[in-house]
Amino acid sequence: MERIVRLLIAGMLILGLAFSVTGCGGQAGENKAPADKAKPVLNVASETTYPPMEFTEKGEYVGFDIDLIKAIGAAEGYEVKINSLGFDALIPALQAGNMDCAVSAMTINEKRLQAVDFSKPYYTAGLIIAVGQNTEGISTLEDLQGKRLAAEVGTTGLDASNKIKEKDPKTTIKVFDSVGEAFMELEKGGVDAVINDLPITAYYIQTKGKDKVKTVGEVFAADDQYGIAVKKGNTELLNKINSGLDKVMASGEYDKIYKKWFGEQE
């Protein structure tokens, strides 16, 4: 009997601890809310492991896309709420109506246009090949035939990898939930190359992948442009996002955000 009582007390203590922690989090959120209570909430979906476009810093979602959508939200009178989803779940979440829009370094392409509508393009990216620091003899897409590749699920980098595999079936592709895992696989030598969006790969080799990973060859699919996705047919929201994007670009805020994340280049 005494044992059971002791167990119960221990259990209650753990529960209490858990609630006190989440309780604090909830309060912090409530403190922010009252000021914007009148504003409608814009539920934004993003795959937040994609620095510098969207990632987490000190528990907050940060990055180019995050700043941009917050600026657009402010211009159009929305309270922006960022939700972290897997990249492959972004479009289904829009279709199901769970999310209002998706901002996640998403390239506008034919395949996606069949499923969702896109805003005006807001960033020109392109793809680049990344290899290990000591890798020699890879500089073009042709060089990748028959090699071991890694990519993130649902990305244009994976599409490009699949095209290489179509030309040479000996090519192997490992698909990961986030590009960070694909880079890890590259670093540990599990694959020969990763095809991914230029800004993300460039950021990676300057930070975590320094002296371990390098980019080779030219940027390809260089006219690939990112857009903000909404549910197909939701023109009302799309117009607002486009008008917000115009405002943010005209006011010079876009340039400020660009400089913040990419420095002075271009």
Added chain:
Amino acid sequence: MSLESILAINGLQVVISHFPYLLEGAALTLKITVLSVLFGMVLGLIAGLFKLSKNRILYFVATAYIDFFRGTPLFVQILLLYFGVLPFIIKTDSPFVAAVIACSLNCGAYTAEIVRAGIQAVDRGQMEAARSLGMNTRQAMTHVILPQAYKIVIPPLLNEFIAVLKDTSLVAVISAEELTMRGKLLYSTYFEAAWIWGTVAIMYFMMTKLLAILGDFIERRMATE
């Protein structure tokens, strides 16, 4: 609704045309499951016996192993093994090998507890009787205790195997193209959530049901003996 209009549903077309693709994924799921269960049973039997051993070191090793693999999520174990531990131990870049190792170790820990409970459930008198007939502990274990324990452990073991089959879906995270990963790849291309995940769920269900039927059959055979 006419047959043509049903067949024109986009999601249905995707699922039908990619059925062999999903089936390949299911085959890999089965392969990982069978291997993990086989290795897991061996590991579990050893760890379970160690845990009953009077030898302090063996007991400690088994307890540490069981506690770690039962006390942490399989998802974390898979990531830890694939990215953190295996690269320093064996020279393999195969997610399949890593998947089998992770699932085997996990399955072994649960099986060990099932084995231990099964042996302890055999009446104490059985061991005493065997010993009084002149058998040593080892002989008593292999000829008297374990044959009785087998019967007891079959239902919980079967439960564990079904759990392993479902848990293999977690190895998608290290790019092993089993059924869930194949589903993810299709879903990220065609965005037909209900059709694709519905099909994947049915395929998993059919596999676990098959295992359950097989288990029932074995249990009944054992019971009539």
